[in-house]
Amino acid sequence: MPDADRVLKQLGPQPLMMVLSGPSGVGKDAVLSRIRELGYPQHIVVTATTRAMRPMETNGVDYIFLDQDAFDKKVTDHEFLEWAEVYGNFYGVPKDQVREAIASGQDVIIKADVQGAATIKKLNPHGVFVFLAPPSFDELEQRLRIRKTEAQIDLDRRLETARDEMQQLPLFDYVVVNADGALDDAVAALESIIQAERWRFPRRTLSL
């Protein structure tokens, strides 16, 4: 039965595309920073945005900061895997980064809002979709307040959106709770998911 021999040869871990999503303020950036700090070998896609750079952020590391014209040109040239306007700012996932990571056999992690995750799932259902959830909406509100980057009206809108986004949970393969003061637990959960999903059967096919 040479078939069985051939099947064995094809087994083994393989790189994956993980999409990390969740409501605004839940801590997606904090989790990804921590993963970057820990030096994991995954390629974390740097999102392009038109929003203003916040203190402590670095262009090209936290985001690729673009003016509206440059962003619009990339939209026109189909250079984004997915893009969206969120509360007046634009965000886009650069296709070239994802392509390069896949071509080099690296795991790739994409940050996206819930609507963006839905779009990416249509393009590549073989990705691993993770929803980062707050322990409660009270906690989410507190985090958004501490961030102090939003006016009260924006804050209310973000909380309302966050509640709506809970309806989209069935899109996701995993829901990881980012509990208060337990960022490392969420990071460890994500790392386990990446390690585990490399062995998922049947093997996933990544393409763009």
Place this chain on the structure above:
Amino acid sequence: MPDADRVLKQLGPQPLMMVLSGPSGVGKDAVLSRIRELGYPQHIVVTATTRAMRPMETNGVDYIFLDQDAFDKKVTDHEFLEWAEVYGNFYGVPKDQVREAIASGQDVIIKADVQGAATIKKLNPHGVFVFLAPPSFDELEQRLRIRKTEAQIDLDRRLETARDEMQQLPLFDYVVVNADGALDDAVAALESIIQAERWRFPRRTLSL
């Protein structure tokens, strides 16, 4: 939207039932011994068997060694989740151990041959099914030879069965290769799968 609040409260890691399967000689016992040594908190079900104890094995730790009458009585009393005759010896998964682990909120790991895994999947499709694969059939043959517990005719039969079992791969959620000299990698893969699957969505319901 109180619904969204309620959904959040129900999230979080939850214990799982993992079924570890794979061909005879692939290293299921070695992997589980290592997991036991490392002191992971999972409950590893101790299989009951009528086969003779091998050197280095401990009754109640590696297997529960029973004579044929005692085994048959447990079959009659429906005390096995699953049982089978394999090459003239009988093996059974004690239901009480699985029930106790689930009731205490522990992860539970069950070792089963491929046919047994299929039976357990029918009883509880919410389990996580892992196939431990050899890197090649040549390697599997060598391992069975080193074990020296089988006559040549048994060895050939086991290898033939192993090839047949490859047809059952679609039963499994993960296929982990137990490469030569890389037992710790297989153990790490299993540990990642356990950690990751606790966050799987939708949440699994374990029952027996």
